[in-house]
Amino acid sequence: MATFELRKLVKTYGRTPVIHGIDLFIPDGEFVVFVGPSGCGKSTTLRMIAGLEEVSGGEIRIGDRVVNEVDPKERNLAMVFQNYAIYPHMTVRQNIAFGLYTSRLSGAEKARKVEAAAALLGLTPLLDRRPSALSGGQRQRVAIGRAMVREPAGFLFDEPLSNLDAQLRAQMRIEIKDLHRRLGTTIAYVTHDQVEAMTMADRIVVMKDGHILQAAPPMEIYDNPADVFTARFIGTPSMNIIPAQSDAGVLSPAEGKAALLAGIRPHDLTIGAEVVDPALVLAGKVTAVEPLGPETLVHFEAAGQHIIATAPAHGQIAVGSRVTASAGRGRVHLFDGATERALGRQ
Amino acid sequence: MAMTQPSPQSGPRLSMRTRRAIWVWAFLALPVLFYSVIRFYPTIDAFRLSFTNWNLLSPPEYVGVQNYRDMFASAEFWQVFRNTFAYLIIGTPISLLLSFTVAYFLDRIRFGHGFLRALYFLPYITTASAMGWVWRWFYQPAPTGVINSVLGSLGMGQLDFLRSTTWALPSIMVTAIWAGLGFQIIILMAGLRSIPQTYYEAARIDGVGEFAILRKITLPLLKPTTVFLVVFSSIGFLRIFDQVYNMTTNDPGGPLGSTKPLVLMIYQTAFNSYQMGAAAAQTVVLFTILLAISLLQLWILRTR
Numbered sequence: 001m002a003t004f005e006l007r008k009l010v011k012t013y014g015r016t017p018v019i020h021g022i023d024l025f026i027p028d029g030e031f032v033v034f035v036g037p038s039g040c041g042k043s044t045t046l047r048m049i050a051g052l053e054e055v056s057g058g059e060i061r062i063g064d065r066v067v068n069e070v071d072p073k074e075r076n077l078a079m080v081f082q083n084y085a086i087y088p089h090m091t092v093r094q095n096i097a098f099g100l101y102t103s104r105l106s107g108a109e110k111a112r113k114v115e116a117a118a119a120l121l122g123l124t125p126l127l128d129r130r131p132s133a134l135s136g137g138q139r140q141r142v143a144i145g146r147a148m149v150r151e152p153a154g155f156l157f158d159e160p161l162s163n164l165d166a167q168l169r170a171q172m173r174i175e176i177k178d179l180h181r182r183l184g185t186t187i188a189y190v191t192h193d194q195v196e197a198m199t200m201a202d203r204i205v206v207m208k209d210g211h212i213l214q215a216a217p218p219m220e221i222y223d224n225p226a227d228v229f230t231a232r233f234i235g236t237p238s239m240n241i242i243p244a245q246s247d248a249g250v251l252s253p254a255e256g257k258a259a260l261l262a263g264i265r266p267h268d269l270t271i272g273a274e275v276v277d278p279a280l281v282l283a284g285k286v287t288a289v290e291p292l293g294p295e296t297l298v299h300f301e302a303a304g305q306h307i308i309a310t311a312p313a314h315g316q317i318a319v320g321s322r323v324t325a326s327a328g329r330g331r332v333h334l335f336d337g338a339t340e341r342a343l344g345r346q
Numbered sequence: 347m348a349m350t351q352p353s354p355q356s357g358p359r360l361s362m363r364t365r366r367a368i369w370v371w372a373f374l375a376l377p378v379l380f381y382s383v384i385r386f387y388p389t390i391d392a393f394r395l396s397f398t399n400w401n402l403l404s405p406p407e408y409v410g411v412q413n414y415r416d417m418f419a420s421a422e423f424w425q426v427f428r429n430t431f432a433y434l435i436i437g438t439p440i441s442l443l444l445s446f447t448v449a450y451f452l453d454r455i456r457f458g459h460g461f462l463r464a465l466y467f468l469p470y471i472t473t474a475s476a477m478g479w480v481w482r483w484f485y486q487p488a489p490t491g492v493i494n495s496v497l498g499s500l501g502m503g504q505l506d507f508l509r510s511t512t513w514a515l516p517s518i519m520v521t522a523i524w525a526g527l528g529f530q531i532i533i534l535m536a537g538l539r540s541i542p543q544t545y546y547e548a549a550r551i552d553g554v555g556e557f558a559i560l561r562k563i564t565l566p567l568l569k570p571t572t573v574f575l576v577v578f579s580s581i582g583f584l585r586i587f588d589q590v591y592n593m594t595t596n597d598p599g600g601p602l603g604s605t606k607p608l609v610l611m612i613y614q615t616a617f618n619s620y621q622m623g624a625a626a627a628q629t630v631v632l633f634t635i636l637l638a639i640s641l642l643q644l645w646i647l648r649t650r
Contacts, residue, residue: 052547073553085544089566098562102553143548150552 010057078147253303445530467528478592537571
């Protein structure tokens, strides 16, 4: 069991800074998901925690020990990689047992732990197989098994589900979250997939260009994103952002560069439903219709912007027709036009 | 729109499979023909000639297994046989161990990497005869020979490298190992590079030491590369000729036949003594050894 702490953490490659002095405290037992686009520094941060990358500045603490100069093996962490990093020349049993290679346990004790981990992950019938005879999801479970048997102070996951298909990914999300619930170990998890972040995290850390934009529980980030980037990154489809002006408490779209940006999630911008006292009304010509089953996404042009709104499932909206979409009070996020920081809701 | 189905008759006369086969064999025909004439036919003919007595001038005369009987009865053949296996059994492991050590560490450095790699590879692309003569000069007595000069200036005794029946074979073997090292290093480095970095990272996080990583991860994953190099290098040592011939020109294979490998013996039997039948019999023995050793190695190092 351990806490992780990053203090003014900096990473530079040559003269190129990639992490700009980030601060973060991860309490014991928390499931933290680092999320952001490619190149935002989330993997680098995780690798620095693991000890695979040197720290250029600031410090990393595990528990109350500064680990900047501590060898990976001394940190008592376990890591699961995107390509699983399970050894093709070993059986599942040997792969899982490899996590205990340096442990001083007796052979019987090691075997018992391997069996227990395999049972927990549903790998018992596969123990004597080689990785080449396993599916992607099973391979990833072997990698998790190897990490688990060591009973580390913390788990690090580096995009562990990226190589799996969508269905398997959804299943593994639930399995990993369930594993966390049962083991209660601190987890730092890196992904570029905001759905993984939303569904699994106790707390999401949104990163961009080597900075932490926001670190908060998933629904807090969804409800109150700190800036335009976070607002658009979390939630699908992405939040609509339009230049706006506020006139005596009434919002309307603005032309060109505006002091205000209004953000409305597609689910809050409805077509064909009665909205009493709307905060914002947008009208335009439909460019595309995407029926999803329970609802239909309607793409239209308004105020020179591409907007996505939701309509009832059987709304019969034709491409080319004009629609009016409205958002209720308290559903419009306002951002500063220059800094793109959140200003609250209207 | 009218549906126009192409009638079966209007299609090509040959099936796609046949057309593809013709196309493939059209490309393969030339090399197949070439190899049949210059490789396979002489190889097979060597088996026939090994049962004859032929001096190139008169037609071959069938003598049964006489050539083999003479060969196995001669002391020289067994000396050559021992020499050949000495090259193989000492040369292959030493060259592999050396090249692996160099590749393993060269893979980890960035500074001067390209330069060092070129330096190691250079002997491989150098003419064997030129190299043989340079090394021959190294091995001369002082003051001509570099090695003996150094030994002398250190106050140590002189070594009669190429003129000693004990040291001549190891001296030539050093040259041969050095010549092949660059190639093996390149192949091993490619093998090392193909092992994903995350395997090592995962092991490091799991607390596995460098030596255990080498033993448990690097070497097992390098096995296909090693199999290739063991077979390749063994064949090379079994067929050693250039270095020996060029470093012992006064008495090829000497002193007293102590460095003579099978290929040199074949060469001498064929082109000094013009005993083509006997030379063919020796070739058949070499072929059999090569085949047996290669198959044995592939079997030992097979993937289970």
